Amino acid sequence: MTPTPTTPAPSATEAAPAATPAPDAPAVHTAALALGDDALVLSHRLGEWAGHAPVLEEEVALANIALDLLGQARVLLSLAGDEDELAYLREERSFRNLQLVEQPNGDFAHTIARQLYFSVYQNLMYGQLAATDSPLAPLAAKAVKEVAYHQDHAEQWTLRLGDGTAESHERMQRGVDALWRFTGEMFAPVAGLDLDREALREQWTATVTAVLQKATLTVPEGPQSGAWTAGAGREGLHTESFGRMLAEMQHLHRSHPGASW
Amino acid sequence: MVTKAPQAPTATHTEPVGPSAAMAPTAPAESATAPAPTALEARLHALAGSVPDPELPVLSLAELGVLRSVRVGATGHVDVELTPTYTGCPAIEAMSADIEQVLREDGQDDVTVRTVLSPAWSTDDISAEGRRKLAEFGIAPPRPHAAEGPIPLTLTVRCPHCGSTDTELLSRFSSTACKALRRCVTCREPFDHFKEL
Numbered sequence: 001m002t003p004t005p006t007t008p009a010p011s012a013t014e015a016a017p018a019a020t021p022a023p024d025a026p027a028v029h030t031a032a033l034a035l036g037d038d039a040l041v042l043s044h045r046l047g048e049w050a051g052h053a054p055v056l057e058e059e060v061a062l063a064n065i066a067l068d069l070l071g072q073a074r075v076l077l078s079l080a081g082d083e084d085e086l087a088y089l090r091e092e093r094s095f096r097n098l099q100l101v102e103q104p105n106g107d108f109a110h111t112i113a114r115q116l117y118f119s120v121y122q123n124l125m126y127g128q129l130a131a132t133d134s135p136l137a138p139l140a141a142k143a144v145k146e147v148a149y150h151q152d153h154a155e156q157w158t159l160r161l162g163d164g165t166a167e168s169h170e171r172m173q174r175g176v177d178a179l180w181r182f183t184g185e186m187f188a189p190v191a192g193l194d195l196d197r198e199a200l201r202e203q204w205t206a207t208v209t210a211v212l213q214k215a216t217l218t219v220p221e222g223p224q225s226g227a228w229t230a231g232a233g234r235e236g237l238h239t240e241s242f243g244r245m246l247a248e249m250q251h252l253h254r255s256h257p258g259a260s261w
Numbered sequence: 262m263v264t265k266a267p268q269a270p271t272a273t274h275t276e277p278v279g280p281s282a283a284m285a286p287t288a289p290a291e292s293a294t295a296p297a298p299t300a301l302e303a304r305l306h307a308l309a310g311s312v313p314d315p316e317l318p319v320l321s322l323a324e325l326g327v328l329r330s331v332r333v334g335a336t337g338h339v340d341v342e343l344t345p346t347y348t349g350c351p352a353i354e355a356m357s358a359d360i361e362q363v364l365r366e367d368g369q370d371d372v373t374v375r376t377v378l379s380p381a382w383s384t385d386d387i388s389a390e391g392r393r394k395l396a397e398f399g400i401a402p403p404r405p406h407a408a409e410g411p412i413p414l415t416l417t418v419r420c421p422h423c424g425s426t427d428t429e430l431l432s433r434f435s436s437t438a439c440k441a442l443r444r445c446v447t448c449r450e451p452f453d454h455f456k457e458l
Contacts, residue, residue, distance in 0.1 A: 057432035057442065064434035071349020075378070138379035142348055145381065145458050146438070153433050 028135050029080045030096070031192030034234055035125075035136070036076030037097035040087055041242075042118060043069035044249050045105055054108050061153060065115075068146045075139045088253035092243050093236040100182035102233070102242040106175060109161050109168065113175030115154035120207050121186045121200075123147045128195045155211050162215025169216065176212060177220050184224030185232045299333065305364060306331040309341055312363055315355040316437060319398045322356060326386025329377060339364055341374040344382045346458070347438045384458050396421045401428075401443065401454040418454050420445035428452075 046066035053059035077083040100118055105111045126147060129140035161172040187201045212219050298306065309331055310323025322328045329342035341360055345353045357374040364372045384403035392402035401418045417426045425447035435442035440453040
């Protein structure tokens with residue numbers, strides 16, 4: 001999503017929020033924006049691991065997963081509008097991503113817990129979407145194959161950390177517990193996404209439960225959303241750290257509109 | 262643990278989707294009723310297909326299976342359809358530029374290279390010759406998919422150096438998203454494996 005001369009950025013004075021679809025935009029824009037923002041935001045979070053991952057192989061793995069997600073985000077945001085304007089010139093309240101994906105990386109186990117919850121959701125969701133006649137179906141059919149590898153990566157690490165040392169077990173359990181309250185949002189309705197949400201929830205719960213149990217971890221029992229979350233990320237309500245993440249992500253484009261290399 | 266990859270029906274979707282505005286606008290993908298390629302189209306297809314992959318230069322785009330169609334319109338406009346291996350593959354832009362260049366050098370002034378996603382590319386689209394070249398280059402080629410069912414993650418991958426089937430996975434993601442990093446237990450050499458997709 002490098003700014004290029006072919007997509008001239010608006011000057012600072014006309015950096016209007018025009019990139020956000022109008023209220024009467026087709027429902028498919030809403031869906032593309034929600035899924036595109038999920039992919040974009042998680043891609044950026046995973047990119048933050050570059051230079052910090054515990055081993056070189058994981059550095060490369062997380063960057064590769066981030067790249068897959070960025071590719072998906074580009075296609076999805078292009079369906080909703082101009083990808084660069086949407087990514088770089090929207091304010092926090094205009095983003096429609098799940099709060100789960102904007103959560104800070106924490107330690108490696110925390111990131112893996114986030115990957116497990118999200119990749120299982122994304123795999124099931126894209127799988128359903130691919131079988132519909134939605135304009136998003138071709139992307140879903142392609143991305144579902146990529147996400148299968150993300151899910152496998154998250155599952156293997158959950159097993160290794162959960163069923164590892166006392167320290168890794170404790171950290172993995174902490175990550176799984178801390179992020180549980182952000183998982184309910186994945187099953188909320190999204191305009192333009194015609195999915196069997198009950199089946200999605202059932203399959204997600206069954207898959208995650210099986211992995212956590214095999215990893216000797218305890219499946220969290222608390223609520224899957226906080227009382228204060230309201231419509232949460234899909235309604236543009238985000239958590240505290242998201243603003244700081246956006247500031248970093250958008251800084252270059254806002255400071256140097258149209259910059260390219 | 263073997264992860265089941267849902268088998269997505271792709272043949273019914275013809276809406277091409279481009280990852281960047283530069284590759285729009287979109288047009289209907291080739292249908293079963295598309296006319297047979299003309300001699301010029303066949304020649305340009307071969308020319309575009311001979312362009313080497315920017316990241317795996319031992320393979321041509323034709324061998325990689327990413328060149329979908331080359332059509333020449335009544336006004337001489339050349340329309341090329343390219344499909345990415347992975348949605349986020351950064352090489353796609355270099356591929357587009359390289360195809361455009363080779364066609365321009367051939368005298369085609371009006372060339373559009375579009376990216377299409379459907380039907381999704383599969384490692385099964387890599388030709389037999391492409392697989393042979395990958396192995397020769399030191400990259401274990403992808404295994405063919407079973408007609409139905411999961412990605413065969415747990416089946417053996419043969420070492421491209423010594424031919425041993427005793428190899429182990431080091432990381433699911435290697436130098437590029439399309440490869441996994443493995444090590445041969447027999448000769449101890451690490452090697453890339455082109456993952457099944």
